[in-house]
Amino acid sequence: MKPIIAVTMGDPAGIGPEITLGSLNKKEIYDICTPVVIGNARVLESLFEVKEVDLKINLIEKTSEAKGEYGTIDLIDFPDLPEYEFGQVNAANGSAAFEYIKYAAELCQSNEAQAMATAPINKESLKAAKVPYIGHTEMLAGVAKIDDPLTMFEVRNMRIFFLTRHLSLKDAIGQMTKERVHDYLVRCDAALQKLGVENRTFAVAGLNPHSGENGLFGTEEMDEIKPGIELAQKSGIDAVGPVPADSVFFQALNGRYDAVLSLYHDQGHIAAKMTDFHRTISITNGLPFLRTSVDHGTAFDIAGQGIASSVSMEESIKLAAKYAPHFVGQE
Structure with a gap:
């Protein structure tokens, strides 16, 4: 059975949404896992034309409802996001990115997802939102109550x-x-x-x-x-x-x-x-669940233009799928 991978969209104003789309426009991703995106439908749909993708969004409330079909993005939607601009530091975006991560971690902890793969977040937006963590690792450690992962x-x-x-x-x-x-x-x-x-x-x-x-x-x-x-x-x-x-x-x-x-x-x-x-x-x-991530930033200077490479995000999801069977069920 293919593992379910919770994919967080990252900061809505960065390149996270478009590299998420780019990754889920690859059939090989669906051959090895069922990706479920945690993010915002409006942001993703705004990039369909820019990214030149022929995809549709399937809104779901729980991962068991995911179709896992190439051409369809199974999305748990967090719709409460004010107007924003790509490439701009924004407290609302920092708060939203944090909520996506927390929810994905909860899915993993309840075994509704077998791993999570994360798109980039912006430290300035997190600070503007008064999120008490500097980055993903510290965030997930706090959510999971783990010291020094x-x-x-x-x-x-x-x-x-x-x-x-x-x-x-x-x-x-x-x-x-x-x-x-x-x-x-x-x-x-x-x-x-x-x-x-x-x-x-x-x-x-x-x-x-x-x-x-x-x-x-x-x-x-x-x-x-x-x-x-x-x-x-x-x-x-x-x-x-x-x-x-x-x-x-x-x-x-x-x-x-x-x-x-x-x-x-x-x-x-x-x-x-x-x-x-x-x-x-x-x-x-060192967490009670598996998390993989791209190792680059939000690239605000090119966000929303459709030119960001999705290779890192693709590899992140593939690695999550690769290691999930070894990780799930272990203490």
């Missing part, structure tokens, strides 16, 4: 976890403790196991040039990172490092490691997006 990127056959996320580099370095490295490696291993990955091998990226060269270029590797890896090894985790960051991602891409633990935001983002920007997909692990 794990972010993982997947692109081609490379997986990247992140020890720290939205912090300045100075603050991120302060969180690179041996205890945190140990804890993350243990949880990353559990996350991959939950996704059905066997014989899991990890590499931890180095922080300093050449991983510090035994203290010549910094001592963080000696003082905290390597001791954290050693603690993880004692816990039964197959982990090595720190491996210099200028080579570890290339090695992972070529099959040497099943995953890399990136120490800070841009370290892993650059590696993934240089490999394939449009096919870099984010997975939030």
Whole structure:
């Protein structure tokens, strides 16, 4: 039986609606799952002509009513959206985007959907709406009442976890403790196991040039990172490092490691997006449900023009469908 994937439309003023349409205009999506969009019918319909799609909307109230047929968008409609303009920060849009995400999470928690795939949201619109979260990961952690979920990127056959996320580099370095490295490696291993990955091998990226060269270029590797890896090894985790960051991602891409633990935001983002920007997909692990996402923003500068590529959204939905059978039913 095909999994039901809750697809959130994202910020109505961004490219989320049009990449959602672009994705659901592909038959291969319906071959592997039943996508159910959480969003606004008026916004989506306004883009039919711009996107040149021959689709129709089937309004439903629950996922069991979905037809799951190519050519039809099964939509749970949130109609209460004031007038807006594409490409503009708007509190109402930020509030609406948050509501779509909350509802999709509820569908997953009640097993009315087996995973969720999310289109981009805008941090300024969220702030204008006084939404108390900076992004998807924090939002979903709050909704699910989970502390510090794990972010993982997947692109081609490379997986990247992140020890720290939205912090300045100075603050991120302060969180690179041996205890945190140990804890993350243990949880990353559990996350991959939950996704059905066997014989899991990890590499931890180095922080300093050449991983510090035994203290010549910094001592963080000696003082905290390597001791954290050693603690993880004692816990039964197959982990090595720190491996210099200028080579570890290339090695992972070529099959040497099943995953890399990136120490800070841009370290892993650059590696993934240089490999394939449009096919870099984010997975939030550590939640009681599976969530995948595009890893780009709302692109207000091109929103509503019909020119945004839907490849990332397509890949996000496909990845949700791929991992959902491994995830559903597990504690």
